[in-house]
Amino acid sequence: MPHFTIEYSANLDARVDFDRLCRSVHETIMQTGLFELGAVRVRTIRSEHYAVADLLPENGFIDMSFRIGRGRSEDEKKRTGEAIFATVTRELEDLFATPHFALTLEIREIDPQLSWKKNAIHPRLRNADTR
Template sequence: MPHFTMEYSANLDGRVDFTALCQEIHATIMETGLFELGAVRVRAIRCESYAVADLLAENAFIDMSFRVGVGRSKGERKTTGDAIFATVTEYLAPLFETPHFALTLEIREIDPDLSWKKNAIHPRLRAASA
């Protein structure tokens, strides 16, 4: 269960192709070899209302959160975070040329006793790879 979510300020519309960015992040997650394809979710959520730093209209953000199930070491989570952050930083390089953009990433481990799942995608993908 790796779920990657980006919340972004609406003023990035037209400046970032979030569909392409989601696909880049997905590829980076899969390249780690730590996660099963049928479990990976990457999504971007537009934030219409926000207040950033000194409230200039040009200020923009992307806040990334990656929730993973137990079973990966802290080192593996760190390596994954480094890879994702590098991918996103490179993709968004033009935004860092302005003094109005902030990017964050946090990885959280999910408590298995407090997480419920039902996934019909796993059986299909497992059968296809068998």
């Protein structure tokens, strides 16, 4: 962990560079110094079907979910969320010029007793760090 998911309405495809957005979020996550590189995942999920607010076809949304393992203080989590939200808000500045866009972010801690992982990337990156 951490896993960062950007769920978005399909009507944003032509208006957002999602590759750039993912890379910007990844960079912001790494800048916090709280997460190991081999664990970071940033991805998008396109929602083809949705109903937003008053159902105008131009209404769009991005809902961001950041799932992290335990071990960070409330202040660290809050600072991380604020940094990510600021990065995304800057990236999407043009969308806020219309009254048809909603952006949300939620951070959730994962119970380690209910989470299973196997990661072949960690050893490669950890070994590279020791060279």
